[in-house]
Amino acid sequence: SAVISQKPSRDICQRGTSLTIQCQVDSQVTMMFWYRQQPGQSLTLIATANQGSEATYESGFVIDKFPISRPNLTFSTLTVSNMSPEDSSIYLCSVERTSGTSTDTQYFGPGTRLTVL
Amino acid sequence: AQTVTQSQPEMSVQEAETVTLSCTYDTSESDYYLFWYKQPPSRQMILVIRQEAYKQQNATENRFSVNFQKAAKSFSLKISDSQLGDAAMYFCAYRSDDYTGANSKLTFGKGITLSVRP
Numbered sequence: 730s731a732v733i734s735q736k737p738s739r740d741i742c743q744r745g746t747s748l749t750i751q752c753q754v755d756s757q758v759t760m761m762f763w764y765r766q767q768p769g770q771s772l773t774l775i776a777t778a779n780q781g782s783e784a785t786y787e788s789g790f791v792i793d794k795f796p797i798s799r800p801n802l803t804f805s806t807l808t809v810s811n812m813s814p815e816d817s818s819i820y821l822c823s824v825e826r827t828s829g830t831s832t833d834t835q836y837f838g839p840g841t842r843l844t845v846l
Numbered sequence: 847a848q849t850v851t852q853s854q855p856e857m858s859v860q861e862a863e864t865v866t867l868s869c870t871y872d873t874s875e876s877d878y879y880l881f882w883y884k885q886p887p888s889r890q891m892i893l894v895i896r897q898e899a900y901k902q903q904n905a906t907e908n909r910f911s912v913n914f915q916k917a918a919k920s921f922s923l924k925i926s927d928s929q930l931g932d933a934a935m936y937f938c939a940y941r942s943d944d945y946t947g948a949n950s951k952l953t954f955g956k957g958i959t960l961s962v963r964p
Contacts, residue, residue: 760950771937771954772891787951819889825950833879833941835952837891 731756731824733838741844742812749808750841752822757802760825762835763795767818775820778805812845819843848873848940852955859928860963866913867923867958869938877943880914880921881952886934894936897921899943925960933962 732755742748752761760779764772775795776784784797799805809816819842823835849872859865871880882894897905897914904912909929913922925932938955 762951766889771956772952773954774951777951821891823891823952833943833950834881834893834896835941835950836893837883840889840891842889 731758731826731836733822733824733836735820735822735838735841737841738839739842739844741846744813744845746812747808747810748812748843749806750820750822750843752805752807752838754803754824758824758826759802761799761805762823762825763797763805763807764821764823765818766821766840772821775807809843812843814845817843817845848875848878848942848953850938850940850953850955852938852958854958855956856959856961858961858963859925859932861928861930863928864924864926865928865960867925867936867938867960869921869923869955871919871921871938871940873919873940875942879941879943880912881939881941882910882912882921882923883937883939883954884932884934885937885957886931891937895923928962930962930964933960935959 734753736751763775766772774787775790776786778784778797778799780799796808819840821840823837825835851870878899880897884892884894895907909926911924935957937957939952
């Protein structure tokens, strides 16, 4: 598996502001993903973040709202821009290796609980 | 597109008993992976078990085992000797077997809340 940390673990924000969430992995990984989990719901993929290329966004998610950076193989950020109460969710990053053991399996960070007032 | 269905929103089991959580999926692919993840109130998503579709043998991990029926597109999770710490939300998930990485995303079911009675 991998040790994954996220910062912040939770935050309360005012509408119209932006929040950047950080995801740090203890080893190099090829694939990093960002998911949203709305209250009482399942996980929905926002985008796939690959190092050295633009993030790939899923239908319904756009770069202007959720810009993503992936500067190296152990770190990524997700920004939630111009927030509204509907953005209140848990945001989770996950990683997947493509070599070595446990490939093709995603491991998740602890999540960031965001509340927008 | 693939879909994952967990039709039972909640289940309850007596401590030390066995419980089975159901999951069905729909796909036109022949090679793929299936997973069960556990999410306790701490919200950390924890991998419980993984199954490769090309393997006929059902995966097991200690008290956790699956009943994988490829033709029926069914993937149930059996928890034996249930413990209080097993109380959590359980998600079934599907992943294509695509080595290019283009289809690495997980498709999740809606989840099932498992409670364990002492």
